[in-house]
Amino acid sequence: MNRVRLRRLFSHALRTTLATPLLLAGCQGAPDEGAPAPDPGPVDLSQYSEVECANGAPVIAGLTIEPAPDVIQIRTLLEMGMPPGSGIQRRSSEGVECATATDLQACRDQLDSLTVFRGFPGICGNFMGGCDQDFMVTTRGNEVSAYTTAQAVATLLGHIDTPREAAILAYASGYALCGHPALEPGKVRALPDGTFSIISTHASDCDTKVGPTRYELSITASGALTETRRVAVTGPPPECVAIGRRPVGLQAADAGACEDARGHYFADAARLEAASIHAFLRLREELALHGASQALQDAALTSALDEVRHAEVTTRLALRYGTTPPPPSVAPLPLRPLHEVLLDNTVEGCVRETYGALLAHHQALHARDPEVREAMVRIAEDETRHAALSWDIDAWAESRLSPGERSALQEARRQAVAVLRSEVAVPFDAELRVDAGLPSPEVAAALLDSLEQGLWA
Numbered sequence: 440m441n442r443v444r445l446r447r448l449f450s451h452a453l454r455t456t457l458a459t460p461l462l463l464a465g466c467q468g469a470p471d472e473g474a475p476a477p478d479p480g481p482v483d484l485s486q487y488s489e490v491e492c493a494n495g496a497p498v499i500a501g502l503t504i505e506p507a508p509d510v511i512q513i514r515t516l517l518e519m520g521m522p523p524g525s526g527i528q529r530r531s532s533e534g535v536e537c538a539t540a541t542d543l544q545a546c547r548d549q550l551d552s553l554t555v556f557r558g559f560p561g562i563c564g565n566f567m568g569g570c571d572q573d574f575m576v577t578t579r580g581n582e583v584s585a586y587t588t589a590q591a592v593a594t595l596l597g598h599i600d601t602p603r604e605a606a607i608l609a610y611a612s613g614y615a616l617c618g619h620p621a622l623e624p625g626k627v628r629a630l631p632d633g634t635f636s637i638i639s640t641h642a643s644d645c646d647t648k649v650g651p652t653r654y655e656l657s658i659t660a661s662g663a664l665t666e667t668r669r670v671a672v673t674g675p676p677p678e679c680v681a682i683g684r685r686p687v688g689l690q691a692a693d694a695g696a697c698e699d700a701r702g703h704y705f706a707d708a709a710r711l712e713a714a715s716i717h718a719f720l721r722l723r724e725e726l727a728l729h730g731a732s733q734a735l736q737d738a739a740l741t742s743a744l745d746e747v748r749h750a751e752v753t754t755r756l757a758l759r760y761g762t763t764p765p766p767p768s769v770a771p772l773p774l775r776p777l778h779e780v781l782l783d784n785t786v787e788g789c790v791r792e793t794y795g796a797l798l799a800h801h802q803a804l805h806a807r808d809p810e811v812r813e814a815m816v817r818i819a820e821d822e823t824r825h826a827a828l829s830w831d832i833d834a835w836a837e838s839r840l841s842p843g844e845r846s847a848l849q850e851a852r853r854q855a856v857a858v859l860r861s862e863v864a865v866p867f868d869a870e871l872r873v874d875a876g877l878p879s880p881e882v883a884a885a886l887l888d889s890l891e892q893g894l895w896a
Contacts, residue, residue, distance in 0.1 A: 442827045449797050449823070452889035453804065456882045487638065490606045490625035492617035493531050496573060497606040497625075500533045505597060508577035510534035516558045516572045527555065530573065540581045549583045550576070556779050558587050560613025560854060575611070586611075588850070593662035602627040605635035605658045612664055613854075614639035614654055633660045652861070669861075683711035683746070683795065684787045684825070686718035688770035700868035702762030704875060709753035709764035712746050717769045718787070719743035719825075722780070729777045731835060738828045745821040752814045759810075778844050781836050785848050788829025790855040793894065796822035797886055798878070806876030815876065830894075856895055860887060 491498040496513045504511070513530040537546035558572030575586040577595070586592050592611040596604050606627050610616050616625025616639055626638040637656040655668040723739035757764050775783075799819035806812040833848075840848070863883035871877065878886060 442823055445793075445796070445823050445827055445830075448890070448893045449800050451893070452797055452886050453800060455889055456801075456878070456885045484626055484638075487626035487628045487636070488602065490616045490627050490637075491603060492624070495617050496530050497610050497616060498603060499531055499575075499607065501601075502533075502596065502604060502607075503598075503600050504595060506579065508534065508579045509538040509540075510536045510576075510578050512576045513573055514555075514576055516555055516574065527553070537578050540578065542581060546578060546581055546583065550578060553583060553585060555585050555587055556776075557782065557851075559589065559611050560858075573610075589613075589664070596662065599635065599658060599660050599662055602629050602635055605629075605637060608658055608662060608664060609637045609639060609656055614656065615641050634658060683708075683715040683749075684718040684722075684792050685711065686714055686721060686769050687775070687783060688772045689714050689717075690768040690770065699760050699762070700871040701874055702757055702760030704867075704871055705753050705757035705760060706762040706764040709750055709757050710767050712750040712753050713764075714767035714769060715746040716743050716750070717767070719746060721774070722784075725774050725780045726832070728774050729780065731832070735828070735832060735835060738824075738831070742821075742825045742828060745825070749818055749821065752818070756811060756814065777836070777839065778847070781833070781840070781844075781848060782851050784829055784832050785852050786855040788826065789833055790852055790859060790895070792822065792829055793826040794859060794887065794890060796826040797890065798883075801878055801882075801886065802876035804876065805878075806874065808874040811875050852895060856887070856891060860884070863887065 493499075499511050499513060502511065510532060511534060512532040515528045515530050536550060537543050540546035553576065555574055558574035560572075575592060575595070577584050577586070586595055589608060589612040593599075593608055596608060599605050599608065606616055606625065609625070614625075614637065616637075623638075623640050625640075628636040630636060635658045637654075637658060639654045639656065641652050641654070653670045654666055655670075657665045657667050719739050719742040723736050723743070726736050726739060754764050796819060799815050799822050803812060803815040803819045806815060837845075863878075864880050866872070866880050867875075867877045872879070
């Protein structure tokens with residue numbers, strides 16, 4: 440994508456936020472629809488039942504699936520430190536594998552060799568720990584099928600008849616229901632009109648972008664899921680940083696104890712900037728592997744060199760505010776197939792890095808700290824070029840994708856934007872926001888709206 444076009448879009452977005460009454464009124468306007476609302480008080484749970492769980496996931500016994508599969512399983516794709524497609528573990532199983540197969544051994548071999556690269560939206564801090572992704576598997580006759588999206592699970596379940604099926608669909612949509620020791624377990628209620636009400640509570644984790652929020656969901660018998668309300672159940676999470684391209688295999692870390700939110704923020708930023716070096720070097724290798732032009736490969740290398748400077752600058756800022764950034768830990772993983780590279784590019788580049796570039800421009804304009812403001816001027820230009828590279832890769836790959844693969848990229852982009860909206864809905868520490876030029880939740884939502892209209896729609 441032409442950098443001039445991106446700058447034009449960013450300029451429009453920034454002008455829009457300057458003109459909004461939210462800023463003129465001191466950002467005290469009504470909260471964005473996606474933001475956690477003030478807690479209206481505890482939900483009356485007397486009519487709800489606790490979601491039945493087994494091994495950290497909803498129970499899968501007794502489902503009314505037609506035609507019935509021989510076996511239905513929940514499996515876990517261990518992301519952290521594992522090669523893509525490997526590290527699959529069985530979480531739960533109901534039925535007999537390949538019971539009606541005409542070729543029993545072939546069915547079992549297919550089941551054993553099943554490879555999945557992406558599962559349901561990750562729920563972090565769950566029973567298994569980490570940020571692993573789950574998916575479902577069935578065998579029916581000689582057919583072995585994997586279900587890695589909520590839409591696929593809804594099709595498998597068909598008519599949602601029971602609270603247990605409603606809970607499984609919510610879980611496949613990325614809502615936590617089971618196993619987190621610090622949170623209330625998921626709740627479900629069947630309503631007289633045939634719909635189901637679900638309550639899910641997420642923990643706070645900056646690496647995985649899940650905020651401390653309670654979600655109330657409505658699920659119809661046809662499988663339509665609607666988020667009816669979200670409520671912040673604790674104080675804001677640690678200051679989450681929405682900049683930098685996170686590499687596959689990045690291990691969770693924390694900047695450590697720091698009373699100054701500015702030090703914590705810039706330490707996290709420095710770690711993520713340093714991790715982005717790994718991301719761009721890997722991207723260059725993968726672009727070469729899949730036959731991308733030398734220009735795209737060179738742009739990825741240049742981006743890695745930019746990130747070296749960004750890491751140095753943000754490290755200086757973190758040290759100035761009293762925090763030493765932890766070095767990033769990135770597991771060595773094999774190069775990925777093209778569709779996995781493109782899914783990652785869509786989420787980390789076309790969504791996260793694009794918003795990160797716009798955020799850097801906002802900081803360059805609004806940071807009260809002159810050193811931060813000066814640093815963000817250069818970083819903003821670099822990140823704009825990185826965002827343009829992401830869109831160039833997306834355009835290069837367009838002709839290489841099947842309709843199904845293009846649809847998967849669009850869905851991944853949609854989910855990434857939704858996750859980003861939940862992140863920016865949490866306010867920053869007031870002093871950090873002013874000194875670093877970070878937007879209020881209302882302004883951040885307006886920035887996202889502008890990108891959604893101009894790029895992501």
